[in-house]
Amino acid sequence: MFAETQLENATTQELEDLRNRIESELTRQALASREPQESRQVVEERSASAGTLHLERMKCGKTRCKKCKEGEGHGPYWHLYYRRSGKLTSRYIGKRIPDELKG
Ligand SMILES: [Zn+2]
Numbered sequence: 001m002f003a004e005t006q007l008e009n010a011t012t013q014e015l016e017d018l019r020n021r022i023e024s025e026l027t028r029q030a031l032a033s034r035e036p037q038e039s040r041q042v043v044e045e046r047s048a049s050a051g052t053l054h055l056e057r058m059k060c061g062k063t064r065c066k067k068c069k070e071g072e073g074h075g076p077y078w079h080l081y082y083r084r085s086g087k088l089t090s091r092y093i094g095k096r097i098p099d100e101l102k103g
Contacts, residue, residue: 019050020049020050023050023051023082023083024047024048024049024050024051024052026083027050027051027052027081027082027083027088028047028052030081030083030088031052031054031081031088034088038059039058039059039061040056040057040058040059041056041057041058041073042054042055042056043055043056043057043076044076046097048080048097048101048102049101050082051080051081051082051083052080052081052082053078053079053080053081053093053097053101054078054079054081054090055075055076055077055078056075056076056077056078056079057072057073057074057075057076058073058074058075058077059073059074060073060074077092077093077094077095078093078094078095078096078097079091079092079093080093080101
């Protein structure tokens with residue numbers, strides 16, 4: 001896909017951008033191929049640098065929880081999905097996406 005000289009001549013910034021784009025795509029593919037999760041409902045999806053942002057509603061699994069009982073669940077809250085050592089992982093972000101995660 002890329003000639004060796006293209007990589008050798010690229011700046012650090014260009015290589016980091018390329019790596020982020022590859023990680024972002026690998027994360028997207030990993031998310032697309034995993035089992036759907038019943039306790040989480042994806043409301044919105046956005047690409048982030050080196051990952052994917054999901055806005056999700058969640059079921060906490062507590063039998064007495066009123067919010068979950070009524071079907072509404074918790075959130076929606078943003079989660080960042082990314083890969084660590086080749087494994088898909090996620091991090092809780094909150095109601096708003098911080099600027100450094102946009103893009
Ligand atoms: Zn709940």
